[in-house]
Amino acid sequence: MTYKQLLHSQSLMITASSIAFPFYLLLLRNLGDSYSQFGLAYGIFALTAALSHPLIGSWSDRVGEKRLLLLYTFGMAVVMLVIPVLSTITQVYIIQVIMGLLGALQKTAEKIALSRQTDRAHTGKQVGHYHLWTSIWAALAVIATGYIIDFLTIGSLFYITSFMYVAAGVLIWQKPKTIELERRHSL
Numbered sequence: 636m637t638y639k640q641l642l643h644s645q646s647l648m649i650t651a652s653s654i655a656f657p658f659y660l661l662l663l664r665n666l667g668d669s670y671s672q673f674g675l676a677y678g679i680f681a682l683t684a685a686l687s688h689p690l691i692g693s694w695s696d697r698v699g700e701k702r703l704l705l706l707y708t709f710g711m712a713v714v715m716l717v718i719p720v721l722s723t724i725t726q727v728y729i730i731q732v733i734m735g736l737l738g739a740l741q742k743t744a745e746k747i748a749l750s751r752q753t754d755r756a757h758t759g760k761q762v763g764h765y766h767l768w769t770s771i772w773a774a775l776a777v778i779a780t781g782y783i784i785d786f787l788t789i790g791s792l793f794y795i796t797s798f799m800y801v802a803a804g805v806l807i808w809q810k811p812k813t814i815e816l817e818r819r820h821s822l
Contacts, residue, residue: 636701637811638752642765644806645745646772648708651799653776655715658789666724676724676731683735684742691743700751701807703744708804710737715797719790 663673695703714733721727753761780792787795 636704636748636752636807638761638765640806640809640811641745641748641752642768644704644708644803645765646769647799647803647806648711648741649769650772650776651711651715651796651803653773654780654792654799655718655796657777657780658784658792659718661789662718662721663727666721666727668724672724676727679728679731680735680738683732684739687736687739688743691739695743695747700744700747703740704748704807705804707737707741707744708800708807710740712797712800712804715793715800718793 663676664670691703710733714730714737717730721730749762749765784792
């Protein structure tokens, strides 16, 4: 996977999650009876991610970051299709465990891929450039979603983000171009 593939796919993934996240919060609150259930749901997500990081880190050495990112993108695509039909807080807790595992996959794989794609002499510049663009896409997604939600249902936003996760997976899956072509178009 090239730096450009990583940047484009992660920007698309972050855009998708930025579209879905505010409305997922509303869903969580509406399904729960109290803020404690809301807190428990996020605690389950965070604990699942934390406890799975060591295992995923070891696993990544065997399977590679590209496969982990593919598992994340296609896993999140499925999760986004399921979220609109959740009807109980127990279902939310199960999705939180799945999303915790997937989030840990993404976080670990992203860091490994970024570390392998940066030129040591310019690591700071490349990491800064990477975070600039992924953050801009996240901000634009939140702003745009605020405007388009008036014309769509909340469920349709999750279906759109599912498609975006699949598109990110396709970007990752593509065979990388030669290193020479990549260097000509880098920073």
